[in-house]
Amino acid sequence: MYNHKTIAKTYTFLKNMRKPQNEILNIQWRLLKETLNYAYENVQIYRERFNEAGLTPDDIQSPDDMLKLPTISKYDLQGERVKKLISTEFVFNDLIPMKTSGSTGIPTVSYFSKDSLFYLMWVLKYRSKAFCGLRLFDPVAIFCAESEGEVQRKNSQPIRRLLNIKYFSIYSSKKNLETEFLRVKPKIIYGFPSFLIDFICHLEKNHIGYDKCKMVFTSSELLDEHQRKLIENYFSCRLYDIYGSVEFKEIAFECSQKKGYHINADFFYIEFVKNGKNAAPDKDAEIIVTSLQTKAMPLIRYRIGDIARVSSEKCSCGCNFPLMTMVCGRKGDYLTFHGEKIPYYEINRTLRESLQDTIYKFQFIQMAQNKVIVKLIVNDKYSDFVKSRLKENLEAQIGKDIEINVCLEEEINNQQNGKFCSVQSVLS
Structure with missing residues (x-):
């Protein structure tokens, strides 16, 4: 899997962030058209739904045309129904399942090929963090909702040991986490905002400070300004929030300018829809996501369930990916x-x-x-x-x-x- 083509593709992804925005949007639209054509030819559910709507991929010529396509939802990612989303070019049993926890009341499962997971789990994640200041071999602490056994398995993998990435189970006792955390001395911290605040509360009650951190990344929960301020003040560094999901991984990320979240436009096509129409900039709207780099199980017009705004702001950070702002909450909450x-x-x-x-x-x-x-x-x-x-x-x-x-x-x-x-x- 890791050959000269992989290296070339990775290099292209890294360069995309600094391309002019009109070029980025052209790349995104080309990838969207390729995804629609591929799904129509190879994925049962999309062929059925295109036909039911009386459409073919050639009929999609503008963002407004995308609104004519049916959406899919968490319901389609449950039970045997999910198999209708798998491309005929892939063997189902060869794919890697990724399950959601069901925090919305609807647990789902998505399937990925090994090569797409490499780009989503390594290239995409590294790209945004490197842009914010992460350097290779910086000691990284990742607080995750995994069992201690799973954390030990991950920590034993040579690639993670080489890259100085250390996983911590949030289910471990705070005292054990404190001991191991202070031993590792991470420069980069990644975790749920609520857990990091719990951990900070524990450290402060025990009169323990920590000033070796370069930056903190948070994800998986809505972050508010009080949480941001508390975490930044304790660790004496900047916090960068990431918007994502199990189905897509990292959809958008904050940069140093904090004007919103840069959408990874070469991986995802995002629609902001209100009352069946594309919403105006800076107006609350439902997020609908289409994946552009996952052929095994492409998700087209997936209702992720969140509310946000497409931003009219321009960012001076050097990344020209479009911005979204104010992830307000879940639709229907x-x-x-x-x-x-x-x-x-x-x-x-x-x-x-x-x-x-x-x-x-x-x-x-x-x-x-x-x-x-x-x-x-x-x-x-x-x-x-x-x-x-x-x-x-x-x-x-x-x-x-x-x-x-x-x-x-x-x-x-x-x-x-x-x-x-x-x-x-x-x-x-």
Whole structure:
């Protein structure tokens, strides 16, 4: 697999970031057309859906034409249905499955060939991080939601040992993580924002500082400014957030200018759709993703379930990939009070604005139509005044007749998959 063609293709991917944006968009459209043609010829479900819509790939001549194509969803990636997404050029049993945790309530599985995983897991990930300042052989600590046995297996692989990449299981005890972390002395840290805050809380309570970090990368959860500030202040370095998913890996990434997330346009075609039309710049819209580099199981117009905005900003960082901004939350994630739907991210914003820098972590749980619990892990800046401000702002948002119980906690557990949901309901 690793031959002169692989090296040449990798070099092309690395160069693409600095090409003029019009050239990048031309490359993206060419790859999209190739993907549509390939899928129509080789993948059962797309041939069926093109035919049902009375279309062929030749009918897709503009972004608006893409709206004529049916979407696919997590439902199509479940059970035996997923086999209809596999290309006839590949043997199903030779492919590598990647499963989601089902944090949205719908666990799915995607399949990849070895060569596509190489570009997605190594080239794509290295490219964005190198652009932000990562250098080969910098010691890297990756906090992942894997068992200790799986972490040991990964850490024993020669390529990871050569590249100074060390995995840590977030299910290990904080004390064991602390000991190994301080022994490794990583310059680069990668993990869930919520876990890193838990780890920082542990280190600070034990009066342990750490100033050897060059940069922190976060992914897999929505990152807010309070979390960013807390992590950057503790590690005394910049944080770069990454937007991605199991189905696609890293879709977009932050650069040093922090004007949004650069879309990896040579790997993905992203649509921002609202009410069946392409949304205007800087307007909330549903993200629909098409993969451009995965032939074994191409995903075309996949409804990933997130809400974001295509950006009108231009970035001066040197990367000319287009920008997206404000990943607000998941489509359909809301709580209902008095018949009114309130998106999770609006409740999240109210709590952040009320609590500011007085907490490490919070969780808002709707227990009944008229009762909520707010769990807090606080620092020494928290006070009765902050508590009163929090309750007052929540009452203005969800109603004064809602019972609001504020509970101070030593620990707030993440979900079984390692991710953290700051707003949830036991009613759904």
